[in-house]
Amino acid sequence: MWVDMRPHLLPALLLALLVAPGCDRSLEESPSLIAQAQEQEQRSSAATRANAPQAAVQAGRATGYVKRDGLHIDAPYLANREINSIAPEVLADQLGAQLARKELPESEEELTFEKADVWLYDGRIYRVRKKLAHPMDIPTALGTSGFPLDLGPPIDSSSELRWNFTWNMRRIRLERARDDERLYVAIDVYAFLPKEFF
Numbered sequence: 001m002w003v004d005m006r007p008h009l010l011p012a013l014l015l016a017l018l019v020a021p022g023c024d025r026s027l028e029e030s031p032s033l034i035a036q037a038q039e040q041e042q043r044s045s046a047a048t049r050a051n052a053p054q055a056a057v058q059a060g061r062a063t064g065y066v067k068r069d070g071l072h073i074d075a076p077y078l079a080n081r082e083i084n085s086i087a088p089e090v091l092a093d094q095l096g097a098q099l100a101r102k103e104l105p106e107s108e109e110e111l112t113f114e115k116a117d118v119w120l121y122d123g124r125i126y127r128v129r130k131k132l133a134h135p136m137d138i139p140t141a142l143g144t145s146g147f148p149l150d151l152g153p154p155i156d157s158s159s160e161l162r163w164n165f166t167w168n169m170r171r172i173r174l175e176r177a178r179d180d181e182r183l184y185v186a187i188d189v190y191a192f193l194p195k196e197f198f
Helices: 007-018 033-050 088-095 138-143
Strands: 098-104 108-113 117-121 124-136 160-166 169-176 184-190
Touching (some): 138 184
Antiparallel strands (some): 098 108, 108 117, 117 124, 124 184
């Protein structure tokens, strides 16, 4: 068989000989970019797992919820949650020790804790009321309770500020201080109102 060995075909033939069996295969053996990315991702995931903080694991299980720094209470976390579904250490951190329990009509209960009062409907927290650590302005009172610093314009009265149907809550109230109307002394959060179900 006759092969046309024209000069413009020579470089292609030389390249074919270089990658033929028995030649240097370093070009073929380098992994693809996709394989390199997958290897890098696997190494990164392994490093992240190896460096996970030990504080996040207690008694062989992840703790799940951790209260953010700066919060006195995380009302959005507590509201509308089954009280029995909250880990005892989280409940103690949020509310302190339970001091009293009072049965109310229509499947309701009032629980008094060291740090706040909680109302239940069929075991679900529907209301949390907390006296603030000291008189606070609006952003501080909201921020230390787990809400954004600005919830928009409130309904203003002589004794309170109120937001309805805001931040997945039925009602959020700030109770005004008697001696300074710019400051607030308690926050009262309703996830829902049980009477609206009747």
